[in-house]
Amino acid sequence: MKRIRVIAVTAMLALAGGAIAWACADGGYDTSWAPEEAAGILSPGNDTRSNFILLMADRYGTRVADPLEMRKGIVPFDFPYKVMVERLTPASAGDSFDGNRANYGLAGDDNSYFAFDSGNLGLCHTNRAGAAQFETALKADAAVPAAEKTILSTQRGVIAKACDKAAGIALDLNGVTSPEGRAFAHYLEGTQLFYAEALPKADGEFAAVGTAASPWLTETAAYMRFRTALAEAMKGSIGEWGEIAEPDKRDMAAIARADAVRRQYLAAYPAGLYSTSARNLERRIAWLRGDTATLGAAYSTMLAKPEAAGRIPDLATMEEADRRILPSSDAAGVTDPTLLAVTDLMRLRAGDPQYDKERSCCGAWLTREELEGQKRYFQSQPDLFGYLLAAEAFYHRQQPREVLSLIPDAARQAKFSYTQFSRQVLRGFALEALGDRNARAFWLSLLPGAVQPYQREAVELAIFQHDKKAGVVGRLLETGSPILHPLIRQKIIEDDAGPDLLRQQATSGATRHQREVALYLLLADELHHAWYREFVADQRLVGPRSQPKGDDRYQYGSWSVADYDPTYSEAPGPPPLYIFAAGGSDDLKACPNIERTAASLAADAEAIHPRLCLAEFIREKGLDGWGEQFDGNGIVLKSRNGFPGAPLQRIDIYKAVLASPQASADDRAFALNRAIRCYAPAGNSSCGVANEPKSVRKARYLELKSKYPGSPWAKELKTYW
Amino acid sequence: MKPVSLFAALLLAFMQAGCSRGEPDRVVARDYDEFWLWAGVQPPPELSTAKTVYVLDGEIEGTPARWKPLRATAPRTRGPDIWLVVRTDTMDWPKGAAEALARRADGWAHEGNRVAGIQIDFDARTRHLGEYAAFLERFRGALPRRYKLSITGLMDWSANGDPAALRRLKGSVDEVVIQTYQGRSTIWGYERYFERMRGFPIPFKVGLVEDGRWVEPRGLRAEPNFEGYVVFLLPRRR
Numbered sequence: 001m002k003r004i005r006v007i008a009v010t011a012m013l014a015l016a017g018g019a020i021a022w023a024c025a026d027g028g029y030d031t032s033w034a035p036e037e038a039a040g041i042l043s044p045g046n047d048t049r050s051n052f053i054l055l056m057a058d059r060y061g062t063r064v065a066d067p068l069e070m071r072k073g074i075v076p077f078d079f080p081y082k083v084m085v086e087r088l089t090p091a092s093a094g095d096s097f098d099g100n101r102a103n104y105g106l107a108g109d110d111n112s113y114f115a116f117d118s119g120n121l122g123l124c125h126t127n128r129a130g131a132a133q134f135e136t137a138l139k140a141d142a143a144v145p146a147a148e149k150t151i152l153s154t155q156r157g158v159i160a161k162a163c164d165k166a167a168g169i170a171l172d173l174n175g176v177t178s179p180e181g182r183a184f185a186h187y188l189e190g191t192q193l194f195y196a197e198a199l200p201k202a203d204g205e206f207a208a209v210g211t212a213a214s215p216w217l218t219e220t221a222a223y224m225r226f227r228t229a230l231a232e233a234m235k236g237s238i239g240e241w242g243e244i245a246e247p248d249k250r251d252m253a254a255i256a257r258a259d260a261v262r263r264q265y266l267a268a269y270p271a272g273l274y275s276t277s278a279r280n281l282e283r284r285i286a287w288l289r290g291d292t293a294t295l296g297a298a299y300s301t302m303l304a305k306p307e308a309a310g311r312i313p314d315l316a317t318m319e320e321a322d323r324r325i326l327p328s329s330d331a332a333g334v335t336d337p338t339l340l341a342v343t344d345l346m347r348l349r350a351g352d353p354q355y356d357k358e359r360s361c362c363g364a365w366l367t368r369e370e371l372e373g374q375k376r377y378f379q380s381q382p383d384l385f386g387y388l389l390a391a392e393a394f395y396h397r398q399q400p401r402e403v404l405s406l407i408p409d410a411a412r413q414a415k416f417s418y419t420q421f422s423r424q425v426l427r428g429f430a431l432e433a434l435g436d437r438n439a440r441a442f443w444l445s446l447l448p449g450a451v452q453p454y455q456r457e458a459v460e461l462a463i464f465q466h467d468k469k470a471g472v473v474g475r476l477l478e479t480g481s482p483i484l485h486p487l488i489r490q491k492i493i494e495d496d497a498g499p500d501l502l503r504q505q506a507t508s509g510a511t512r513h514q515r516e517v518a519l520y521l522l523l524a525d526e527l528h529h530a531w532y533r534e535f536v537a538d539q540r541l542v543g544p545r546s547q548p549k550g551d552d553r554y555q556y557g558s559w560s561v562a563d564y565d566p567t568y569s570e571a572p573g574p575p576p577l578y579i580f581a582a583g584g585s586d587d588l589k590a591c592p593n594i595e596r597t598a599a600s601l602a603a604d605a606e607a608i609h610p611r612l613c614l615a616e617f618i619r620e621k622g623l624d625g626w627g628e629q630f631d632g633n634g635i636v637l638k639s640r641n642g643f644p645g646a647p648l649q650r651i652d653i654y655k656a657v658l659a660s661p662q663a664s665a666d667d668r669a670f671a672l673n674r675a676i677r678c679y680a681p682a683g684n685s686s687c688g689v690a691n692e693p694k695s696v697r698k699a700r701y702l703e704l705k706s707k708y709p710g711s712p713w714a715k716e717l718k719t720y721w
Numbered sequence: 722m723k724p725v726s727l728f729a730a731l732l733l734a735f736m737q738a739g740c741s742r743g744e745p746d747r748v749v750a751r752d753y754d755e756f757w758l759w760a761g762v763q764p765p766p767e768l769s770t771a772k773t774v775y776v777l778d779g780e781i782e783g784t785p786a787r788w789k790p791l792r793a794t795a796p797r798t799r800g801p802d803i804w805l806v807v808r809t810d811t812m813d814w815p816k817g818a819a820e821a822l823a824r825r826a827d828g829w830a831h832e833g834n835r836v837a838g839i840q841i842d843f844d845a846r847t848r849h850l851g852e853y854a855a856f857l858e859r860f861r862g863a864l865p866r867r868y869k870l871s872i873t874g875l876m877d878w879s880a881n882g883d884p885a886a887l888r889r890l891k892g893s894v895d896e897v898v899i900q901t902y903q904g905r906s907t908i909w910g911y912e913r914y915f916e917r918m919r920g921f922p923i924p925f926k927v928g929l930v931e932d933g934r935w936v937e938p939r940g941l942r943a944e945p946n947f948e949g950y951v952v953f954l955l956p957r958r959r
Binding site: 246635 | 776
């Protein structure tokens with residue numbers, strides 16, 4: 001069951017540069033940057049299946065992540081289950097549909113790809129394999145004359161090719177007259193009727209096979225009677241919308257009959273060709289009956305079987321249990337500690353107390369009393385039980401002090417299991433909640449033992465949040481910092497570094513990417529805050545850069561951690577520093593490049609044409625919207641990176657130029673043109689927080705057209721917005 | 722309630738899938754007549770009088786991408802227009818996928834449903850819009866004309882998407898249903914996104930989440946391409 005996850009809306013993503021996504025108070029929709037979401041710890045906020053993977057790793061030593069995946073690139077955090085599963089196995093070359101198609105035996109066969117055809121009950125998935133077995137059995141059967149074999153084989157081939165159109169097939173079995181041949185013919189009629197969903201008739205044909213000379217045929221016909229009965233039970237359980245109806249609207253008699261036929265088959269063939277499958281389908285029957293207790297017991301038995309250490313955990317069982325049991329949050333019949341813990345954690349989710357009073361998100365709150373009642377199932381796993389007691393205290397009753405007494409400090413370890421680690425991290429959360437002065441030291445003491453996949457990231461996020469709360473997050477960029485994760489370091493650079501720290505990181509940041517991000521922010525901030533002299537000095541740090549060509553110029557840069565998204569990519573791309581390099585702004589209309597503009601402004605910050613050219617640079621190079629932030633009511637302008645004052649906006653430059661008596665006619669026309677264009681194409685300002693009435697916009701247009709009719713800036717513009 | 726820690730508060734904010742409060746209006750299914758019916762959601766009585774229902778049929782996902790059915794059988798409805806919805810997490814669809822989906826839609830029509838078309842539910846990021854537009858062009862080209870093509874979209878496409886990519890989309894899709902929610906909650910700040918949706922070039926509907934908060938942004942109804950609301954129905958816990 002998926003956790004309630006805030007996925008993926010990149011808020012206010014600006015073009016090419018200047019991406020800024022401060023949608024929520026802390027980091028936007030994509031990433032919470034909270035240790036609770038780090039995925040290396042058991043947590044109510046995790047996907048239930050992610051908790052499952054961690055618990056199975058503790059129990060059987062199964063894998064949490066492929067070592068190769070962990071070594072490659074950035075270790076993600078705050079990632080969904082899908083990503084966790086992908087990282088269990090190494091990515092193989094040619095991981096695309098076309099690349100792997102042949103490996104899956106799918107070449108040229110779209111039918112098997114969409115094996116489940118509309119309108120039927122999904123019965124066709126056994127058609128191909130069934131046809132092959134039929135051939136083998138037929139060939140081996142000496143009691144069928146050769147001529148009849150040819151007919152039977154041809155007719156089976158007809159069904160094999162058009163399972164989804166079985167109702168339209170007319171079998172031609174006239175030439176089959178021998179007794180054994182007739183038995184095969186009945187089976188074939190049954191098969192066609194089964195795929196055509198004429199189920200009662202199909203059952204009659206399979207029954208007519210009786211006891212044939214071919215043991216395969218006799219047994220398979222008996223098993224097909226069960227599959228037919230099961231299909232009938234499914235059919236009686238489906239509602240108008242093609243959904244499985246609520247249990248009270250299902251055909252219980254048909255379900256009971258299917259189970260009876262299943263038991264008959266198993267009694268006759270306890271070690272038969274299909275007995276494993278018939279036994280497994282007990283769960284299908286229990287599910288159709290709405291019998292969660294039987295399901296819970298079945299999954300508990302399955303999970304109790306040890307798995308091989310180092311292998312991938314049994315995802316199939318886990319996902320089936322997740323799908324069939326957890327939506328009702330009913331743990332009836334569940335005795336397995338792993339499955340119980342997963343369900344318990346789901347029930348400790350906060351949900352939405354204001355709007356989801358019935359807790360449709362995650363089931364009734366787990367109480368301490370109920371948890372105590374589960375104690376006997378956790379006898380083999382006392383640490384896990386202790387963790388759950390503490391989790392209930394923390395997430396449900398919000399009693400951090402209880403956590404401290406339930407979980408003693410055991411932070412200094414060479415290596416943690418996920419349960420041990422989750423216990424200590426929860427203790428850390430409790431220390432934070434209580435404002436304990438040793439909280440930071442506690443987090444630091446966890447680091448040496450946090451060596452299993454995704455554990456270190458959780459601790460680093462906790463330290464990051466701790467220092468952020470204390471207002472000293474900048475120290476995490478100093479030498480000897482415990483923060484190694486490049487994205488957390490970049491987050492600090494983007495959100496918390498002031499001018500001096502940016503300049504320092506621009507030259508001595510930990511990675512090339514961090515140095516480039518720091519320099520990009522530094523230069524863009526300097527221009528937006530009229531630090532022209534500093535810009536001219538710092539611009540030299542950019543060095544020579546190649547300029548992108550053609551369509552590459554319009555690539556949407558996702559260099560910022562605001563765009564970090566573990567689902568799509570792990571590592572951000574480079575910031576467009578080339579805009580500040582030599583040759584990066586030679587294409588501006590009526591303006592020199594940014595080096596010369598900045599030099600002019602360093603000499604005279606109020607110089608009119610250079611100011612317009614600065615605006616032109618911002619406009620053309622994707623720097624609009626710098627410092628715009630949504631504060632809950634509307635867009636406001638805020639300084640980034642602690643530069644004093646608000647960042648400048650293009651619209652203010654145009655207004656100042658238009659108000660200046662020194663502005664030349666050409667500059668006025670240019671300023672009018674650009675101020676009018678601010679509102680293209682839909683009347684929304686793209687050059688700053690400006691809610692100017694339409695009359696103002698219109699007046700500018702009329703002024704441009706009437707006063708400067710000969711100017712190229714007037715000729716070029718045909719309308720206003 | 723005792724004040725909770727910073728971390729717990731963040732967790733709480735996270736799980737509420739939003740940051741601000743203050744929209745008292747909630748989306749109630751009976752006030753609407755177009756819906757999404759997802760897998761695992763029991764059809765509520767409102768569907769009997771619905772005008773349009775987007776029914777999730779299955780998903781194409783994984784590497785290599787594979788079809789995974791999510792509905793036991795085809796619906797057998799008589800009243801509403803039905804869209805066959807396919808959810809996907811990839812643009813690397815196999816050859817023949819459009820034809821196969823059309824065959825499924827044919828099967829639904831054969832059962833007596835009024836099938837309007839196929840809807841693709843893909844969270845195409847704004848920065849991937851151009852790539853998505855190209856994918857949709859190929860898909861539209863392979864989809865028989867008797868079926869319309871609908872896609873789900875994100876609110877920031879208009880504000881931040883490449884206008885050329887949006888124009889390309891317009892050529893392939895008949896409508897976009899803009900999602901205003903994540904998980905079970907309306908996305909905070911949706912009004913702001915709608916300010917930037919003025920003049921959205923493609924016929925669009927607005928997707929709301931049942932029980933989510935919603936106050937219609939000013940001017941939405943006056944948008945020439947606005948074609949109404951679709952409510953995403955939520956599962957009821959037994």
